[in-house]
Amino acid sequence: MAQKVHSAEILCIGTELLMGDIVNTNAAYIAKEMAVLGINLYYQSVVGDNPKRLKESLELAFSRVDTVITTGGLGPTYDDLTKETIAEYFGQTLQLHQPSYDRLCEYFARTGRIMTDNNKKQAYMPEHCTVLENPNGTAPGCCIEQDGKTLIMLPGPPREMKPMFDHWAIPILLKDSDATLVSKNLYFFGIGESALESRLKDLMVNSLNPTVAPYAKTGEVMLRVTAKVQKPEEAEALMEPVLKRINEEAGQYLYGIDVDNLQTAAVRILKRKGLHAAAAESCTGGLVAKRITEVSGASEVFECGITAYSNRIKQQVLHVNELTLQRYGAVSKEIAAEMAEGVRRLSGADIGVSVTGNAGPGASEGKPVGLVYVGISSKNYTNVIPLEIRRTDDDAREYIRYIASSNALYQVIEAAKRA
Amino acid sequence: MAQKVHSAEILCIGTELLMGDIVNTNAAYIAKEMAVLGINLYYQSVVGDNPKRLKESLELAFSRVDTVITTGGLGPTYDDLTKETIAEYFGQTLQLHQPSYDRLCEYFARTGRIMTDNNKKQAYMPEHCTVLENPNGTAPGCCIEQDGKTLIMLPGPPREMKPMFDHWAIPILLKDSDATLVSKNLYFFGIGESALESRLKDLMVNSLNPTVAPYAKTGEVMLRVTAKVQKPEEAEALMEPVLKRINEEAGQYLYGIDVDNLQTAAVRILKRKGLHAAAAESCTGGLVAKRITEVSGASEVFECGITAYSNRIKQQVLHVNELTLQRYGAVSKEIAAEMAEGVRRLSGADIGVSVTGNAGPGASEGKPVGLVYVGISSKNYTNVIPLEIRRTDDDAREYIRYIASSNALYQVIEAAKRA
Numbered sequence: 001m002a003q004k005v006h007s008a009e010i011l012c013i014g015t016e017l018l019m020g021d022i023v024n025t026n027a028a029y030i031a032k033e034m035a036v037l038g039i040n041l042y043y044q045s046v047v048g049d050n051p052k053r054l055k056e057s058l059e060l061a062f063s064r065v066d067t068v069i070t071t072g073g074l075g076p077t078y079d080d081l082t083k084e085t086i087a088e089y090f091g092q093t094l095q096l097h098q099p100s101y102d103r104l105c106e107y108f109a110r111t112g113r114i115m116t117d118n119n120k121k122q123a124y125m126p127e128h129c130t131v132l133e134n135p136n137g138t139a140p141g142c143c144i145e146q147d148g149k150t151l152i153m154l155p156g157p158p159r160e161m162k163p164m165f166d167h168w169a170i171p172i173l174l175k176d177s178d179a180t181l182v183s184k185n186l187y188f189f190g191i192g193e194s195a196l197e198s199r200l201k202d203l204m205v206n207s208l209n210p211t212v213a214p215y216a217k218t219g220e221v222m223l224r225v226t227a228k229v230q231k232p233e234e235a236e237a238l239m240e241p242v243l244k245r246i247n248e249e250a251g252q253y254l255y256g257i258d259v260d261n262l263q264t265a266a267v268r269i270l271k272r273k274g275l276h277a278a279a280a281e282s283c284t285g286g287l288v289a290k291r292i293t294e295v296s297g298a299s300e301v302f303e304c305g306i307t308a309y310s311n312r313i314k315q316q317v318l319h320v321n322e323l324t325l326q327r328y329g330a331v332s333k334e335i336a337a338e339m340a341e342g343v344r345r346l347s348g349a350d351i352g353v354s355v356t357g358n359a360g361p362g363a364s365e366g367k368p369v370g371l372v373y374v375g376i377s378s379k380n381y382t383n384v385i386p387l388e389i390r391r392t393d394d395d396a397r398e399y400i401r402y403i404a405s406s407n408a409l410y411q412v413i414e415a416a417k418r419a
Numbered sequence: 420m421a422q423k424v425h426s427a428e429i430l431c432i433g434t435e436l437l438m439g440d441i442v443n444t445n446a447a448y449i450a451k452e453m454a455v456l457g458i459n460l461y462y463q464s465v466v467g468d469n470p471k472r473l474k475e476s477l478e479l480a481f482s483r484v485d486t487v488i489t490t491g492g493l494g495p496t497y498d499d500l501t502k503e504t505i506a507e508y509f510g511q512t513l514q515l516h517q518p519s520y521d522r523l524c525e526y527f528a529r530t531g532r533i534m535t536d537n538n539k540k541q542a543y544m545p546e547h548c549t550v551l552e553n554p555n556g557t558a559p560g561c562c563i564e565q566d567g568k569t570l571i572m573l574p575g576p577p578r579e580m581k582p583m584f585d586h587w588a589i590p591i592l593l594k595d596s597d598a599t600l601v602s603k604n605l606y607f608f609g610i611g612e613s614a615l616e617s618r619l620k621d622l623m624v625n626s627l628n629p630t631v632a633p634y635a636k637t638g639e640v641m642l643r644v645t646a647k648v649q650k651p652e653e654a655e656a657l658m659e660p661v662l663k664r665i666n667e668e669a670g671q672y673l674y675g676i677d678v679d680n681l682q683t684a685a686v687r688i689l690k691r692k693g694l695h696a697a698a699a700e701s702c703t704g705g706l707v708a709k710r711i712t713e714v715s716g717a718s719e720v721f722e723c724g725i726t727a728y729s730n731r732i733k734q735q736v737l738h739v740n741e742l743t744l745q746r747y748g749a750v751s752k753e754i755a756a757e758m759a760e761g762v763r764r765l766s767g768a769d770i771g772v773s774v775t776g777n778a779g780p781g782a783s784e785g786k787p788v789g790l791v792y793v794g795i796s797s798k799n800y801t802n803v804i805p806l807e808i809r810r811t812d813d814d815a816r817e818y819i820r821y822i823a824s825s826n827a828l829y830q831v832i833e834a835a836k837r838a
Contacts, residue, residue: 018460020450021634024443027465031439041437042472046446046463053461060479136812159812215440279705279726285712286698286705289726293704296780296816304732307698307708307724309717313766317723317736347732361715393555393578397715 007040007065011057013073013082014156015048026071026161033165036181036211036226037173039067049073051085058089062149069169072156074122074139083142086153087126090146094124097131100140107138132168136160143172179228182235184257186223186246187265189410191253193221199249203242210239212246219403220262255413262409263291269416270301275350277412279305280318280343282330282356283372287405292412304347308339318342331358331367333384336375340384344377351415352377353408357387359400369396372404376411378419385411426459426484430476432492432501433575434467445490445580452584454632455600455645456592458486468492470504477508481568488588491575493541493558502561505572506545509565513543516550519559526557551587555579562591598647601654603676605642605665606684608829610672612640618668622661629658631665638822639681674832681828682710688835689720694769696831698724699737699762701749701775702791706824711831723766727758737761750777750786752794752803759794760801770834771796772827776806778819788815791823795830797838804830 010030016022027044034041042065047057054073061068073082087094101123108115122139125131132141132152137160144151152169154161170181188196193216197204200223204212210227225242227235247254256265270277279288279302289305292298306317311330314320320338328334336356344352357372358364370389375382387407389400429449435441446463453460461484466476473492480487492501506513520542527534541558544550551560551571556579563570571588573580589600607615612635616623619642623631629646644661646654666673675684689696698707698721708724711717725736730749733739739757747753755775763771776791777783789808794801806826808819 017447018450018463019454020447020452023447024463028436028439028442031437033439035438042467042469043476044437044443044465048461050461057462159814281705281708283712284709285717285721286700286708286724286726289700289705290703290709293702293726293728294817294820298704299728302704303729304736305705305724305726305728306736307705307712307726309712309724310722313723317725317765346736347729395578398713401713 007042008034008067008069009042009061009065010034010044011061011068011070012044012046012156013049013054013070014046015050017046017072017156018048025158026156029158029162030069030071030165032215033170034173035213036183036224037170038211038228039173049081051081054082054085055089058086066148067150067152067173069152069154069165071154071161074141074153074155082153083124083126086144086151090126090128090144090151092126092128092144095127097123097125097140100125100131100133103133103140104138132164134160134164136163141168143168179230180232181226181228182232182239183224183226184239184243185259186225186243186254187256187259187261188221188223188250188253189219189255189262189406191221191250196221196223196250196253200246203245207242210235210242212242217261218399219406255410262406262413264295266292266409266412266416267295267298267301269413270351271297273416273419275301275416275419276347277302277351277353277416278343278347278349279408280339280352280354281305281307282309282314282339282354283359284355284401284405284408285309287401288353288355288408291405291409303349304343306343306346314339318346329365329367331356331365331371331373333373333375333386336373336384337377337382338375340375340377341382350378350419351412353412353415355404355408357400357404359397359404361397370400372400372407374404374407374411376415378415380418383411425486426461427453427486427488428461428480428484429463430480430487430489431463431465431575432468432473432489433465434469436465436491436575437467444577445575448577448581449488449490449584451634452589453592455602455630455643456589457630457647458592468500470500473501473504474508477505485567486569486571486592488571488573488584490573490580493560493572493574501572502543502545505563505570509545509547509563509570511545511547511563514546516542516544516559519544519550519552522552522559523557551583553579553583555582560587562587598649599651600645600647601651601658602643602645603658603662604678605644605662605673606675606678606680607640607642607669607672608638608674608681608825610640610669615640615642615669615672619665622664626661629654629661631661636680637818638825674829681825681832683714685711685828685831685835686714686717686720688832689770690716692835692838694720694835694838695766696721696770696772696835697762697766697768698827699758699771699773699794700724700726701728701733701758701773702778703774703820703824703827704728706820707772707774707827710824710828722768723762725762725765733758737765748784748786750775750784750790750792752792752805755792755794755803756796756801757794759796759803763796769797769838770831772831772834774823774827776819776823778816778823780816789819791819791826793823793826793830795834797834799837802830 129142139155141154215222227238259265286307308314339354340352354375360369372387374385548561558574560573634641646657678684705726727733758773759771773794779788791806
């Protein structure tokens, strides 16, 4: 399992990136993958579509690392001179790569667009390289291995770059190690990153195979457990003791494995159990419904979401009691309960979830910003979870709404488990 | 208006950035602002919390530019060695900066947290620098001007960095020019970036003061017109002919100036006209309501959103006609019209908007993916806009839903204008 790659650098090319018209998500994606591969990444750089500065950046990069991954600059326009400059750096010329040219012609024929000479440029590749096919675009990538240096050139658009990195670059980077990576992503809710880390610190620091790495997302944490193995089927046994240990220490916060996010986990468990859910929202204003319905196949488990911003709609559509509203106000556990029950009855769903609260700015009905009630109603029980979401900056409203919706989704998962 | 700064580089510091745990939005933000300032930005780099590589990066940067802006590495933890390294590069030592120390003590007293020796480190600054106060965090920034080099050091968290860049860095960068920048952001919907560019190409290329720069967002375009003036009150006259020209060429697509986005524009015009809106959604699943209610103050103009995913809810809550559903299917202009009318009647709103369509994956009821109808209903008229949103990749569902919701918001703006 000797690793040939010792150190690497990411070089992102493009004037739009350099000028800040695009945020560099490619660098973050590649960097994260490199960390999993165990490759030392020392620098990331961004340079414009400028041959002189690109060449200087390449020389600099190869003076300090042995592997350089470039993104961008492979498009058909005049200012995309990446391939020419890199070929020149390696003392190579560009030659027409017939299979790429055929694919290009086929692509233009299929989409009924006209192929220009500029487009044809995309099929010219450095003479001694491995061409990396791009299934999602017209610009192929390539890999040059020469004089102990490895250069992997990928296109700029993330939806082209990411699958190419996974499919082509990872095997190249792992080549001399004969290893394969197998990952499991564990999703936690209700525990912060630092609290989870302090429970699992020794595991994260000491576990080398599999590795355990945390990734914080707004209000949640994902742990990625990655095993480096010769054959994929060996991964399970290697991971087992680590997964067991994580389960012991933080299992009560684990809501799913390889589920992507709360909404996907919710839709999956509802589907598996043949249940339907419905949502009644006040301060989240449709965000719970929006998140559930962004999962494809949500229509099988989600019928109805009501955004009842005004008290009138709460009464008229959700049949919330007028006296309850008067006595406790719209931001109260009593109203959260009635909203959850109301939307469940209205829709005939098995599970009704509700959110009412104050997302700010400013106190409302004397209720502080960040006070939110999540109601959950099923055949067996109605419950209300009070939240105090503290945040006071410019993004407070967005944050409070998001965290409130995450709690609502989490309650749907919990209710589905018990149903 | 001579500009002292000729060329600049952004150096972002932090192992979390380098490893891809954080996406580098700071670099994009600063780069964009620099472009407006007319400063030549040649490189962006990312380096970890490693003093040796940071020092090498600094030397490299100042070998090719005269101004370096750093972000990150000013936190209280052990690995944040930025200040030490940069001071050393300039041959300076760190000294306790009393005003920063006082502010730090005050901050910890106010928040009831305990101040550690590590925290105290944040008040040590290079001996010959201008300290840049940080109103949103504990780490001040600083500016060193020495030997014709300018270094501006800012903290890493974007919500601290951005206001500091605007408040401190811009005046430093503009110092020798005595100029002030005044911008107007123009928001367009219904025209693509390249179409807008081709209409305004000469203006974008030839106009130096004010400058005109396009920023594409999903499904929309923003044009920023920026005047460089001695006094802010001079900007209006300078901008006027350019704004007039833009209006002539693309005025019918301009939905607002300095409005941030479609939902903000919608809430503003509804408020100004004293109107209420309501939304009935199928394939967008709450996204229209979510976007409207993310604008603070939306409760004054938005009462109700119904996500009617199932036909039963469409009939029961929105009173869509069963025969219409049977005859035309849920994805039809007839149902879009009935949904918009239904939610308007249900809520008593002035404007009802609806979305029904197929966001995929897969055809449904024989309707292709991307076919969406947006309905709009007001006292005076009901109208339906058919959309064919073409996209077939992994993000198609999200994209189709987003574009559909943008069209719905745009129709609300148009209906409010006419009401």
